Amino acid sequence: MSELLEIKIPDIGDFDGVDVIEVLMSEGLEVRKEDSLLTLESDKATMEIPSPENGIIKEVRVGMGDVVKEHDVVAILELTAGSADAEVTEPTEAAVEPDKEPEPSKAPEAEPVREPAPVAKVQPEPNTSGGVLPYASPSVRRFARELGADLTRIAGTAKAGRITRDDVKAFVKQSLQGGAQSSTTGGLNLNLPPMRELDFSKFGEIETQALTRIQKISGPVLARNWITIPHVTQFDEADITEMETFRKTNQELAKQRGTKLTPLAFLIKASVAALKEFPRFNSSLSNDGESLVLKNYFHIGVAVDTPNGLVVPVLRNCEQKGLLELAAELAEVSQRARDGRLTPRDLQGGCFSISSLGGIGGTAFTPIINAPEVAILGVSRAFMKPIWNGMEFRPRMMMPLSLSYDHRVIDGASAARFTRYLADMLADIRRVML
Ligand code: CAO
Helix, strand or coil: CCCEEEEECCCCCCCCCEEEEEECCCCCCEECCCCEEEEEECCCCEEEEECCCCEEEEEECCCCCCEECCCCEEEEEEECCCCCCCCCCCCCHHHHCCCCCCCHHHHHHHCCCECCCCCCEECCCECCCCEECCCECHHHHHHHHHHCCCHHHCCCCCHHHCECHHHHHHHHHHHHCCCCCCCCCCCCCCCCCCCCCCCHHHCCCCCCCCCCHHHHHHHHHHHHHHHHCCEEEEEEEEECHHHHHHHHHCHHHHHHCCCCCCHHHHHHHHHHHHHHHCHHHHEEECCCCCCEEECCCCCEEECEEECCEEECCEECCHHHCCHHHHHHHHHHHHHHHHCCCCCHHHHCCCCEEEEECCCCCCCCCCCCCCECCCEEEEECCCEEEEEECCCCEEEEEEEEEEEEEECCCCCHHHHHHHHHHHHHHHHCHHHHHC
């Protein structure tokens, strides 16, 4: 007998129930692992439920407009050859009969239907080191991509401003009539020659690798931010000799609390202090570009390198948290990011981002601003350096800082003051409490 699999709603964060806004599967449809089966919509984000294996959809148990929650069974999948990698037991009659709901009382017998752990593919709204993504379901995104339509320039007409297929069509129609400009340059008509398509196999052996979903989403957003925001990067170095002594002294305490204290927690605290001192760094340009929105909260995004690409989960209210609490939260959220278990909420509301490559190496880099934020701090590996103190050279541990900022909002002098202030805070972390 074929092997059947119940497809369930995975952990979708703090939502009691979310709407099904798209059903991308039908009975008899052959699907491949990772193909999208459903799109769910929470308050402000959409997420896809992917197929956990290759197979054929035997039964669909949800429809458009249904409200679903974690653990709800939404479909039954018949596995096809090559899809099962673990022991699979035969399903019971109750589980395979297409028209019959499995009886709750028969739960123990229903067990044999394999239970995968699908992971909701969150539409990372505010984003992936790239900015706030327009609000649209993945299939509408795909549709827009196929047509070369820039979603950031389309006004959504559905609930909460969600962009629909019809909105994309209307936009494309308008573009064809001459009402829109280049789709890849955020409205800039650069009139550049198209990139040449090359057949690399002419020059040697090649291999083609598909981009991950995160990479496909973040790439265009990064390109947009890079092209449309006038970036300047300010470099500086912070003397973290004392901070490192303090950090190492408290490492045992951190261990007892089940966490690890890295320089990043200190950087978050120091950044909050600098954002308080220089409020323009904690702002966003209004949509019409006429004013600044200044924020009185301090949510810091941290770039996390995952097997599927870069994501930027947000740690909230960092001004209210101590170093150990931040370290623990950082470890927890970065692990979830690597496991692909972030929820939409984890990715929303950032004020300022930190991209730390300090654990890897390098001396400086130019991070891309995570719009609508106006600045991002890049951190490279600290190193020992002889520093002249007026009388002699002393060995000091110096941490390189690379602050990219939006020059429409921040001028160079402010950026230099910001990094200096940040460096002063890191040099004597007690000042953060003043
Ligand atoms: N200088 C020297 N050492 C540093 C350091 C720095 N600036 N930052 C971290 N380290 C050390 C840590 O103390 C740790 O040392 P031990 O292993 O001896 O304790 C080690 O480097 C590894 O740290 P980590 O990377 O595990 O932890 P973290 O808190 O520094 O960073 C996270 C966590 C999630 C940010 C990181 O793992 C990560 O994903 N970084 C990549 C981010 C990225 O790709 N950015 C590029 C985006 S492009 O804009």
